[in-house]
Amino acid sequence: MNLTKLRRQFPALMQQVAGKSPIFLDGPGGSQVPQSVLSAMSAYLGYYNSNLGGAFFSSDKTVELMANARQAAADLLNAPSSDQIVFGANMTSLTFSFSRAISRDWQAGDEIIVTNADHFSNVSSWQQAAEDKGAKVNTVLINEADCSLDLAHFESLLNAKTKLVAVTYASNTTGSINDIKRIVELAHSVGALVYVDAVHYAPHELVDVQDLDCDFLACSAYKFFGPHLGMVYGKREHLEGFRPYKVEPAKDVIPGRWETGTQSFEALAGLIAAVDYIADISELDESYSRRDKLTAAFAKTKQHEMALSEYFLTRLVNYPKIKLFGIDDLDRLAERTPTFALTFAGLEPRQVSEFLGKQHVCVWDGNFYAQGLCKQLGVLDTGGVVRIGCMHYNTIEEMDTLFNLFDELI
Ligand SMILES: Cc1ncc(COP(=O)(O)O)c(C=O)c1O
Known part of the structure; x- marks a missing residue:
C-alpha cells in the first residue's frame, strides 16, 4: 500500500x-x-440537487444516484441484492426505527439478548422496545482479561424464548472483534434473529452478510471515509415481512418502505465515492468487480x-x-x-x-x-x-x- x-x-x-x-x-x-468524496458531494449539490420522480434531468440523475448508492452499499456488504439496503440519517435512528417494527409482535415472557460490548444505540433501542412489550432483556458480559465477548455466557442466556440478539461486530472502545458467524449459528438454532452493529468493524474489515447469515446489519458511512449517513442490510423475508412505521402515501415496497422522508442525496453521492475510494486501494484494473x-x-x-x-x-x-x-x-x-x-x-x-x-x-x-x-x-x-x-x-x-x-x- x-x-x-x-x-x-x-x-x-x-x-x-x-x-x-x-x-x-x-x-x-x-x-x-x-477529496473524491468531497467532490462527489459538491457536484451533486452544485449541478443536480433535486428529488425523486420528476420529469427532468436532475431528478433522473437523482434516481440514478440512489440506485448506484444502493449498489455500492450492496457491494460493500455483499448483500445479494441492492434492494436489501435501507438508508437513513445514521445507524442510531435506523436502529430505533427497526427495533419498533421488529418488536411489534413480542409478548410478555419473550426474551432478547444485548451485550456489554455494544455501543448503546444497539442496546437502548432494544431495551425500550422490550420494556414496551414486557419482554426480558439479558445482557452478555465481556471477558475482562481481553475484552472479548463471553461466548459461554451468551450461550447460557440463549433459549427458546429468545426473539432477538443485538450484538456488535467489533467494540468501538477496545477494538475486540466478535465471532458473529458463531453467534448467528447459535441464535438461529433457537429461532432468534440477529441484528449486527458493524459501525466500528466496517472501516477495518470486509463485511459479508451472506457469509455471516445475519438477519440485519447496520453501519455508518462517516466511519468509513464517507459522509454522515446510516444504512441497514436486511434479509429480504424480514424487510418484506416486518411492518415499518411509515407515512401512508409512501409506497409499501422494499427498501423504500423503511426509508422515511427525503434522503440525503448528497450523502449518497459521497457514499458511492467512499466505497470506490476503498476499492481503488486494491489498484486492480477495471476487469475486476467492485x-x-x-x-x-x-x-x-x-x-x-x-x-x-x-x-x-x-x-x-x-x-x-x-x-x-x-x-x-x-x-x-x-x-x-x-x-x-x-x-x-x-x-x-x-x-x-x-x-x-x-x-x-x-x-x-x-x-x-x-x-x-x-x-x-x-x-x-x-x-x-x-x-x-x-x-x-x-x-x-x-x-x-x-x-x-x-x-x-x-
Ligand atoms: C460501534 C458503534 N455503533 C453505533 C454507533 C452509532 O452510529 P451513528 O452515529 O451512525 O448513529 C457508533 C457511533 O460512534 C459506534 O461507534
Whole structure:
C-alpha cells in the first residue's frame, strides 16, 4: 500500500494547524474524508440537487444516484441484492426505527439478548422496545482479561424464548472483534434473529452478510471515509415481512418502505465515492468487480493496520503507568482493530486528551456510549478511557510522535 499517495487524497491529513501536521487518531469517532468524496458531494449539490420522480434531468440523475448508492452499499456488504439496503440519517435512528417494527409482535415472557460490548444505540433501542412489550432483556458480559465477548455466557442466556440478539461486530472502545458467524449459528438454532452493529468493524474489515447469515446489519458511512449517513442490510423475508412505521402515501415496497422522508442525496453521492475510494486501494484494473477490488483492498489495509497494532502494543509494554483494556497478544492481532482503550495512572482521560489535543494529536476520551463495557471495566465514573483509534491512513511515524508525547506527559 502506497501510504504517501493514499494520504495525499485527504485534505485533512495534508493541512497544517499552527504550523504542525495534525495527527488524527480519532477514527472510531468518524474518519477523515478523501477529496473524491468531497467532490462527489459538491457536484451533486452544485449541478443536480433535486428529488425523486420528476420529469427532468436532475431528478433522473437523482434516481440514478440512489440506485448506484444502493449498489455500492450492496457491494460493500455483499448483500445479494441492492434492494436489501435501507438508508437513513445514521445507524442510531435506523436502529430505533427497526427495533419498533421488529418488536411489534413480542409478548410478555419473550426474551432478547444485548451485550456489554455494544455501543448503546444497539442496546437502548432494544431495551425500550422490550420494556414496551414486557419482554426480558439479558445482557452478555465481556471477558475482562481481553475484552472479548463471553461466548459461554451468551450461550447460557440463549433459549427458546429468545426473539432477538443485538450484538456488535467489533467494540468501538477496545477494538475486540466478535465471532458473529458463531453467534448467528447459535441464535438461529433457537429461532432468534440477529441484528449486527458493524459501525466500528466496517472501516477495518470486509463485511459479508451472506457469509455471516445475519438477519440485519447496520453501519455508518462517516466511519468509513464517507459522509454522515446510516444504512441497514436486511434479509429480504424480514424487510418484506416486518411492518415499518411509515407515512401512508409512501409506497409499501422494499427498501423504500423503511426509508422515511427525503434522503440525503448528497450523502449518497459521497457514499458511492467512499466505497470506490476503498476499492481503488486494491489498484486492480477495471476487469475486476467492485467486490473483488474491495476484497483485495481490505486485505491490504488489514495488513497495514495489523502492523500499526503490533508497533503500538510492542511500544506500550514499556509504559507501566498506562493500562490497556483489550487484546495485547501479538498472535491475536487479527482479532482486533487498531483501536486502543487506555487509562493513565494518576491522570484523568480528559487530561490526557487535552494534553494531546494541544499538540494537535486528536484522540477521544470518555465512554463512547459503550456504557456497559465501561461499567464492567470500572471506568464509567472515572472519565472512561483514552481511545487511540488508528485508521489505514495512520503511520508508524505518527505512533512515534504519540509515544514521544506520552514520554513528556508521564
Ligand atoms: C460501534 C458503534 N455503533 C453505533 C454507533 C452509532 O452510529 P451513528 O452515529 O451512525 O448513529 C457508533 C457511533 O460512534 C459506534 O461507534
